[in-house]
Amino acid sequence: TKWVYTFGDGQAEGSSGLRNLLGGKGANLAEMANLGLPVPPGFTITTDVCTYYYDNGHAYPPDLEKAVEDALAYISRQTGNVFGDPAKPQLVSVRSGARASMPGMMDTVLNLGLNDETVVAVAKAAGDERFAWDSYRRFINMYGNVVLDVAHHHFEEVLEIYKERKGIELDTELSAADWQELVKQYKAIVEQETGKPFPQDPKEQLWGAIGAVFGSWMNSRAIKYRELHAIPASWGTAVNVQAMVFGNRGETSATGVAFTRNPSTGEKELYGEFLINAQGEDVVAGIRTPQDITEKARVASGSTRPSLENALPDAYAELVRIYTLLESHYRDMQDLEFTIENGKLWMLQTRNGKRTAKAALRIAVDLANEGVITQHEAVARIEPAALDQLLHPTIDPKADRKVLVTGLPASPGAACGEIVFTSEAAEEARKVGRKVILVRVETSPEDIHGMHAAEGILTTRGGMTSHAAVVARGMGKPCVSGAGSVRVDYAAGTLTSGGVTLKAGDILTVDGGTGQVIVGEVKMLEPELSGEFATLMGWADSVRRMKVRANAETPLDARTARNFGAEGIGLSRTEHMFFDAERIVAVREMILSDDEKGRRAALAKLLPMQRQDFVELFTIMQGLPVTIRLLDPPLHEFLPHSEAEIAEVAQALGVSADKLKARAHALHEFNPMLGFRGVRLAIVYPEIAEMQARAIFEAASQVAKETGETIKPEIMVPLVMTSAELDLTKARIDAVAKEVAQETGVTLDYYVGTMIELPRAALRAGDIAKTAEFFSFGTNDLTQTTLGISRDDASTFLGDYVAKGILATDPFVTIDREGVGELVALAARNGREARPGIKLGICGEHGGDPATIAFCEETGLDYVSCSPYRVPIARLAAAQAAL
Ligand code: PEP
Ligand code: MG
Numbered sequence: 001t002k003w004v005y006t007f008g009d010g011q012a013e014g015s016s017g018l019r020n021l022l023g024g025k026g027a028n029l030a031e032m033a034n035l036g037l038p039v040p041p042g043f044t045i046t047t048d049v050c051t052y053y054y055d056n057g058h059a060y061p062p063d064l065e066k067a068v069e070d071a072l073a074y075i076s077r078q079t080g081n082v083f084g085d086p087a088k089p090q091l092v093s094v095r096s097g098a099r100a101s102m103p104g105m106m107d108t109v110l111n112l113g114l115n116d117e118t119v120v121a122v123a124k125a126a127g128d129e130r131f132a133w134d135s136y137r138r139f140i141n142m143y144g145n146v147v148l149d150v151a152h153h154h155f156e157e158v159l160e161i162y163k164e165r166k167g168i169e170l171d172t173e174l175s176a177a178d179w180q181e182l183v184k185q186y187k188a189i190v191e192q193e194t195g196k197p198f199p200q201d202p203k204e205q206l207w208g209a210i211g212a213v214f215g216s217w218m219n220s221r222a223i224k225y226r227e228l229h230a231i232p233a234s235w236g237t238a239v240n241v242q243a244m245v246f247g248n249r250g251e252t253s254a255t256g257v258a259f260t261r262n263p264s265t266g267e268k269e270l271y272g273e274f275l276i277n278a279q280g281e282d283v284v285a286g287i288r289t290p291q292d293i294t295e296k297a298r299v300a301s302g303s304t305r306p307s308l309e310n311a312l313p314d315a316y317a318e319l320v321r322i323y324t325l326l327e328s329h330y331r332d333m334q335d336l337e338f339t340i341e342n343g344k345l346w347m348l349q350t351r352n353g354k355r356t357a358k359a360a361l362r363i364a365v366d367l368a369n370e371g372v373i374t375q376h377e378a379v380a381r382i383e384p385a386a387l388d389q390l391l392h393p394t395i396d397p398k399a400d401r402k403v404l405v406t407g408l409p410a411s412p413g414a415a416c417g418e419i420v421f422t423s424e425a426a427e428e429a430r431k432v433g434r435k436v437i438l439v440r441v442e443t444s445p446e447d448i449h450g451m452h453a454a455e456g457i458l459t460t461r462g463g464m465t466s467h468a469a470v471v472a473r474g475m476g477k478p479c480v481s482g483a484g485s486v487r488v489d490y491a492a493g494t495l496t497s498g499g500v501t502l503k504a505g506d507i508l509t510v511d512g513g514t515g516q517v518i519v520g521e522v523k524m525l526e527p528e529l530s531g532e533f534a535t536l537m538g539w540a541d542s543v544r545r546m547k548v549r550a551n552a553e554t555p556l557d558a559r560t561a562r563n564f565g566a567e568g569i570g571l572s573r574t575e576h577m578f579f580d581a582e583r584i585v586a587v588r589e590m591i592l593s594d595d596e597k598g599r600r601a602a603l604a605k606l607l608p609m610q611r612q613d614f615v616e617l618f619t620i621m622q623g624l625p626v627t628i629r630l631l632d633p634p635l636h637e638f639l640p641h642s643e644a645e646i647a648e649v650a651q652a653l654g655v656s657a658d659k660l661k662a663r664a665h666a667l668h669e670f671n672p673m674l675g676f677r678g679v680r681l682a683i684v685y686p687e688i689a690e691m692q693a694r695a696i697f698e699a700a701s702q703v704a705k706e707t708g709e710t711i712k713p714e715i716m717v718p719l720v721m722t723s724a725e726l727d728l729t730k731a732r733i734d735a736v737a738k739e740v741a742q743e744t745g746v747t748l749d750y751y752v753g754t755m756i757e758l759p760r761a762a763l764r765a766g767d768i769a770k771t772a773e774f775f776s777f778g779t780n781d782l783t784q785t786t787l788g789i790s791r792d793d794a795s796t797f798l799g800d801y802v803a804k805g806i807l808a809t810d811p812f813v814t815i816d817r818e819g820v821g822e823l824v825a826l827a828a829r830n831g832r833e834a835r836p837g838i839k840l841g842i843c844g845e846h847g848g849d850p851a852t853i854a855f856c857e858e859t860g861l862d863y864v865s866c867s868p869y870r871v872p873i874a875r876l877a878a879a880q881a882a883l
Contacts, residue, residue, distance in 0.1 A: 003049050004067040006074045007033040008041025008243075016330075021046045023238035025097030028350050035329060037322055038346050041078040042092070042242030043071035045210065047099065050236030053214045068206075068241075075243050084202040088125070089118035091135075091244040093280075094209040096216060098237040101351055102225050107146040107216045109209045110280050111139035111244060115200040119183075123176075131249055133179035138279065140186040140198055143205065147212040150193040158185050172277075206241070213239045221445040227803070228452065245346045247339040248279040252312065254340040255279060258293055258319070260327040263335075263355040263473065264412060266362025266532075270294055270323060272336075273463055274308050280339075289482070290463050293319075318345040326350050331372050332381075333363050356412055356473050357382075357389035361532040368539075375539045376883055382536060384850045384877040389413060390533060391564070391869055393524035395511050402519040404508075405497045407458070407483030409515040410469035415456030415478040416509040416521050419502055421490055423450020430454075437508045439495055441488050443468040451477060456510040458517055460486045478512035486517070529563065529872075537565065537872060540879035546856060547863035548874045549625070551843055553577060553613070558620045561868035565875055568625035569617065570776060570865020571716070571843035574692060575633050577613050578606075587638050588653060592663055596687060603691040610692060614699030614713075623709035627776065627843075627865075628696055629716040629755070630689050630729075634677045636667040673781075673790060678719020679754075682729045693733045697740040700748050714751045716776060721760045723767040726752075730771055755843070756827050757781035765827035769834035776865070777824050779844030779852075783811050786820050812845065815852040825859050841865055850877035857881035 005014040005022060007030045014022045014030035022030060026044030033039045045068070052061050072083045072090075081090035091113040114122065114136045123132035144150040159171075162182060168174060174182075190198040199205050216222060217237045226233060247255030256274025261267065273290035291305045292298040293316070298307040309316045319338060322345070326334045335353030339346050355363065364378040373381075395401070395414045417435035420426045423446065429436045430453035438454035440447060442461040451457055451471060456478035459468040463482055472479030486497040493504040502508065502519065509518040549570030550561030558569065578587045583606060590602035617626055640649045641664065650657040669675035682689035693715060700711040715733055720726050730752045741747045752771075756762050757778030765775065784791045789798070794812060801807045807816075815821050824842075831838050841863040846852035848866030853874060856864050858881075866874050 001048065001061065001063075002046075002067075003061055003064050004043050004045055004071045005030065006041070006043045006071050008039055008075070009033070009078050010036045014044065020099055020235075021048065021238070023047060023097030023099055023240075024101050024351055025095065025349055026238045026240050029240065029242070029348075031329075032326070032347050032350060035325065037325075038318075038344070040243040040245050040346055040348070041075045042240060043068075043074065044097070045239040045241070047236040047238045050214050050217060050238070051234070054218075054236070058211075058214075071241070079243050081243075083113055083206075084118075085121075086117040087121055089113055089121050089202075091118075091122070092206070093240075093242050093244055094206070094213060095240045095242070096213040096237045097240050098217075098231075099235045100229065100231050101354075102222065102229075102231070107212060108280070109139075109142050109146055109212070111135045112143070112205050112209055113202040113244075114139045115202065115205075117200075118202070126246075126249060128249065129176035130174075130179060131246070133176050133183060134174075134248065135246070135279075137179050137183045137186050140183060140190065143209070144186070144190045144193075144198070146216075147208045148190060148194050150190055154189045154193065155186055158182065158189060210239050210241075213237060221448070224448055225445070228448070230809075242348075245339045245341045245348075246279065247275075247341065248277055249341055250277055252340070252343045253277055254308070254312065254315075256290070256293065256308065256338055256340075258323065258336045258338070259333060259353045259355075260323045260336070261333045261353075261355075261359070261363055261366075263333070263353055263359050264409065266355065266359035266366065268366060269296070270320065271297065276311065289484075312340060312343065315340045315343060315345045322347060328372065331367070333359075354470065354473060357386040358412060360386060361390070361536055365532040365535050376543065378536060379540045379543060379876070379879050380883055382876060384873040384880065387873050387876060388869075390529075391527050391872060393526060394513060395509070395516075395518075396523040396525045399523035401509075401516070401522050404500060404502075404517045404519050405483045405486055407460075407480040407486075407515045407517060408463065408469070409511075409513055410466075410481040411457075411472035411475075411477060411479035412513040413456075413478040414509060414511045414513065414522075414524060415454075416507065416524075417455045418505050419495065419508050420450075420454070421488065421493055421495075421504055423447045423453070425504070426450035426453040437510055439488060439508070440468070442466060443471065451475060456480075456512065458483060458486075458508070458510050460484060460488055472512070478510050480510045480512055480515050480517055483515075483517055533872075537875060540876045541565075543882050544875060544879040545882045546853075546861060546878045548871055548878060549627075549841065549843075549863050549865040550868045550871055551847070551865050552868055553617070555616045555620060557868050558617055561871055562620065564868055564871035566624075566868065566871045567863070568627075569621060570627050570841050570847070570863060572617065572626065572628045573632065574610070574613075574629060575631055575637075577610065578631075578638065580609075583609055584638065585652065588649065590688075591635050591638060591667075592653065592655060592660065596685075599685060600687050603687055607691050607695055610695035611699045611702075614696050615703055618699055618703040618709075618711050618713075619707065622707075623711065625712070625714055627714040627716050627753075627774075627841075628692075629718055630679075630692050631681055632678050632718040634667070634669060634672040634675055635681070636664060636669065636672065639664045639667065673784065673792070679717050679725045679729055680719065682717065682732070683725060686729075686732050689729060690732055690736050693736040694740060697737055697748060697750070698744070700750070701740065701744040701746040704746060704748070710749075712749045712751065714753060714774060716774075717752070717754045718778070719757060719781065720754045720768065721758045723764065723771055726754050726768060726771045751839075753839070755781075756824075756831075757785070757844075759786050759823060762823035762827040766830035766834045769831040769838055772831075772838070773835070774839040774841070775827065775831050777827070777840075777842040777844065777861075779815055779820060779824070779842060779846045780812065782823065782844065783816065783820050783846075786823060787811060787816065809851075814849050815846045815855055817855055821855055821859075824855075828859055828861065839863075848874050850880070853877040854881040 012030035012033040016031035019027040022044045083090040094109045119136045123129045141155040187198045258272025262271045272293045293308045295307045295309045333353045337349035367373045368378040417437045420436045439458045459481045547567045549568040550566035551571040552558045553572045586605040593599040650660045704711045751773040753774030754772045755778040840861045843865040847864040848870030
């Protein structure tokens with residue numbers, strides 16, 4: 001087995017095709033080397049070694065050591081230095097690199113190979129003592145922290161005390177002798193904390209670092225990140241060992257990160273940050289505020305510090321040449337890391353850059369228009385779920401606002417919530433349904449869970465590429481970073497800015513589009529759906545086969561659905577129309593009636609209201625299909641439950657509290673979801689279904705007359721288990737249709753269909769299709785009844801099932817293909833056989849889930865129906881499924 005792949009000097013043993021083996025970073029370093037770009041020579045230890053390491057009790061393959069020796073010799077041949085040599089020492093960096101990028105999750109060690117001897121040689125070779133000792137203390141700090149588990153703050157404290165004693169404020173004011181003294185103290189810290197001296201043998205250092213990278217694959221941050229992004233633990237990480245180049249060798253050295261297009265807006269411009277005389281992590285860590293790369297950006301930001309373009313024009317020109325080449329080679333926006341050593345540019349990383357949804361759309365549409373990719377590729381490149389970011393409100397520009405401070409617009413969208421200062425508090429609040437804004441000085445990978453739980457994030461330190469900014473953009477959460485004038489006092493639980501102090505629990509609004517932080521709540525605007533969004537959705541619609549409908553019953557929802565491009569209503573839950581203050585009285589009267597006559601009297605009061613509901617839906621949908629479901633929930637849901645409520649309702653209805661209680665008691669069920677609901681209501685109380693059918697037909701006739709549209713209502717019967725139930729109910733509906741036709745003089749076309757949401761219905765779909773003119777898969781109930789997991793009680797244990805890998809995903813979110821999916825496929829097949837051309841759709845929550853939509857395409861369903869806000873997501877997912 002080949003465990004190690006070298007790269008550098010215009011050639012490499014690997015390439016971008018070997019991503020699984022070399023990890024993303026390693027594969028792209030190899031690719032850049034193959035393209036002849038300036039990449040410091042190095043080698044990648046493969047992900048297979050990681051797998052071997054975990055399969056064999058943390059042991060390496062026997063021939064790995066020899067392979068690493070050979071690869072170190074390869075580096076020597078390129079640089080003329082020798083790893084571990086006291087006279088001409090080669091220093092290296094050691095970094096992780098998984099298949100999928102896991103920002104901030106894994107650990108990096110720079111300047112490896114330094115010890116008490118080599119530091120002298122490095123000083124001599126560079127002609128710079130200060131640089132050598134500064135590098136050495138960085139190395140001890142980083143290695144101590146990452147490999148030897150010595151907390152970072154020990155080093156920080158020693159440094160702070162030292163500076164204080166000398167009356168020095170900035171690190172840059174420390175001399176070579178100062179750093180030399182600090183190296184002594186740092187080594188003492190390591191010895192004190194670990195009980196062993198700092199390792200002086202470079203080989204020991206290297207194997208320690210390699211072990212730490214593999215070890216960090218299983219640290220809790222990495223595990224959490226993989227959990228959130230569905231990355232299997234079995235993929236493993238690679239290790240990249242690379243010759244060091246130094247951005248901290250003075251004023252003609254620098255280090256930076258850049259995107260080939262703006263990752264927030266998608267605009268076509270080089271966008272990034274750099275620091276003169278700095279090393280590696282300084283930019284990302286957000287400790288020093290970085291400088292702009294282009295002159296244009298510097299002018300826009302009003303910074304007084306020079307841009308890269310002005311400070312180091314030759315290196316800048318080289319960066320422009322390389323970024324253009326890389327973007328056209330990878331045919332996508334790239335995220336680059338580079339270091340400039342004594343004026344020479346070196347590339348340390350390229351990868352497809354993370355971006356906001358807005359930027360993703362703009363970039364995909366631009367690249368297609370530039371002819372770099374096809375329209376189909378553009379459609380395929382947008383993650384449907386990411387559209388969610390664009391479909392949510394932004395702050396109304398006209399709204400009054402009390403701006404506390406303006407920070408960096410790190411991740412777009414606006415959010416409002418209570419202030420919390422810790423990720424734990426964010427999670428706690430989220431659990432009880434409260435919305436929070438997470439406020440931190442800066443975030444670290446430990447905060448990922450808190451960022452997830454928060455509506456938005458505010459940090460006081462760090463740039464546009466700080467941890468908070470990068471992670472928030474990936475999550476689609478609004479984020480304002482680097483609000484420097486805000487003082488956070490964690491102990492007191494307060495934040496202060498410009499004399500205003502807010503405490504935990506106070507309401508704050510953050511606007512990640514402008515960087516504004518606003519006291520209190522502000523008016524928000526609905527999203528704008530034109531421009532690139534409309535263009536891309538147009539391309540998506542042209543490849544899509546399945547229709548997309550919405551689940552909607554209110555006029556507001558129906559209109560939202562239409563705006564988002566819904567092509568009809570796939571589920572109108574009529575029970576939602578019954579909870580209105582005025583109607584609930586009539587509904588309760590009906591439930592309390594002792595006989596059919598009483599029920600009919602109460603239903604007569606509901607009829608005009610229901611009719612009006614349907615008139616509005618039919619009018620808004622302008623002839624598009626509208627599926628209306630007959631009453632579904634158990635009747636007790638309409639009755640009051642607490643003593644106080646019972647007393648109040650009894651009085652309003654003019655009945656005794658005892659009678660109300662007795663009725664509620666009689667309707668009590670142990671398993672209401674498996675009880676007296678769905679079509680069972682229509683079987684026992686057919687007058688309810690009749691009233692609803694009448695309301696539908698009268699409304700349809702009225703709208704047809706008024707608008708001249710052909711209205712063809714789809715009446716849907718819920719929770720059918722046997723065709724006899726449907727036969728009986730359909731006969732009632734047909735009879736009502738005849739009556740209404742006689743009364744109005746309008747003969748309507750209509751469909752009567754059913755939900756397939758019980759396993760028996762799926763199994764007997766052939767029989768049911770003899771009567772049903774359409775099926776809509778109610779995958780919420782079908783999942784509940786197939787898995788025997790209560791929809792309402794699943795949350796107590798389902799998380800454990802997913803965490804333990806027993807279920808791959810939550811089956812109420814993504815369809816369980818093997819179980820529930822099998823039933824759907826069977827029912828679709830048998831339904832079609834019994835009634836060729838029968839219309840098939842899905843209206844459970846799964847209808848808006850991209851993975852389920854792919855399944856629906858494979859199964860050949862005619863449409864999916866989902867909540868209005870998910871309609872664009874479903875349109876795109878359906879297009880991708882059809883590609
Ligand atoms: C379903 O069961 O999937 C469905 C859409 O109906 P409801 O969620 O209203 O039970
Ligand atoms: Mg249901």
